[in-house]
Amino acid sequence: MAQFNHHTRDPLADFSKRVITIRGVPKFVYVAGQGPAVIVMSEMPGISPYVARFARWVRDAGLTVYMPSLFGQDGILPGHGKAMITLVRSCISREFRAFSSNASSPATQWLRELAVVAHKECGGLGVGAIGMCFTGNFALSMMLEKSVVAPVMSQPSLPMHNPAGLAIAPDELAAVKARMEADDLTVLAYRFEGDSFCRAERFAAYAEALGDRFIGKVLPDSAAKPDAPLKTPHSVVTLHLIDEVGQPTIKARDEMLEFFSARLIGTQ
Numbered sequence: 602m603a604q605f606n607h608h609t610r611d612p613l614a615d616f617s618k619r620v621i622t623i624r625g626v627p628k629f630v631y632v633a634g635q636g637p638a639v640i641v642m643s644e645m646p647g648i649s650p651y652v653a654r655f656a657r658w659v660r661d662a663g664l665t666v667y668m669p670s671l672f673g674q675d676g677i678l679p680g681h682g683k684a685m686i687t688l689v690r691s692c693i694s695r696e697f698r699a700f701s702s703n704a705s706s707p708a709t710q711w712l713r714e715l716a717v718v719a720h721k722e723c724g725g726l727g728v729g730a731i732g733m734c735f736t737g738n739f740a741l742s743m744m745l746e747k748s749v750v751a752p753v754m755s756q757p758s759l760p761m762h763n764p765a766g767l768a769i770a771p772d773e774l775a776a777v778k779a780r781m782e783a784d785d786l787t788v789l790a791y792r793f794e795g796d797s798f799c800r801a802e803r804f805a806a807y808a809e810a811l812g813d814r815f816i817g818k819v820l821p822d823s824a825a826k827p828d829a830p831l832k833t834p835h836s837v838v839t840l841h842l843i844d845e846v847g848q849p850t851i852k853a854r855d856e857m858l859e860f861f862s863a864r865l866i867g868t869q
Contacts, residue, residue, distance in 0.1 A: 611650040611676040623714045629670040634660035637725025637865035640667045640716060644734035644836060647673020651839035662858045664865065665723045669715060671708065671736065678830065706768065709739050713746035720748040727751065729861040733839065734758045734798065738768045741788055744777045751864035753857050754790040755837050756799040765802035767810065774810055781814040788815055789860055791853050793834035795822040824849035
């Protein structure tokens, strides 16, 4: 059972570090595995050892991970001060609309085209996507790309100032819902009951917008790892996951992996 802190450095040596340029914008993308593709978008403040651990679980489930570096320093869990600097920089970046309700972050356009690249390279029935925290809602916006068929939102936390806000433009939300109805797709979403960053109002708003296409699951706060660096229960499959058989967070992880396999490979 891996233990991480801000001194832990993951060299990510078992990933191929690629530069993928889309719309003239190059980004590092860490790629590993075989089989259909899943795009793993890290939570704030970046690709920590916890995020990389989850990516390896996806890889080991018989899938290819594409993990783009969107912010922060890859492979570390920075101390609180550096994490806050990354958060502030991301909030004012033109790529992200951290405080805008009913508006999609421009970064989702790049990510949708990454899905096109990944599907072309890996094949399968489509592409999976998981966003966490700051990127949580991105997986839903990515469904505007037809190859994305298995979206997961883990503690979607934008917009930061409005607990009931949805970080997606109304026309895009309508298009996503229409596609979900036409193609019989669903989105999985997870949060902790007492999460102050992703509150019950947000899940209620998604349920109102998407109906039974939105499958929201709420874990009790007691399921969160008590000695995690972030004291508020928040990160379902990373910081607050308890890596022990029978734990609710492990069940959530396994549900995500089964969802990806069922949609991308066709296994049940």
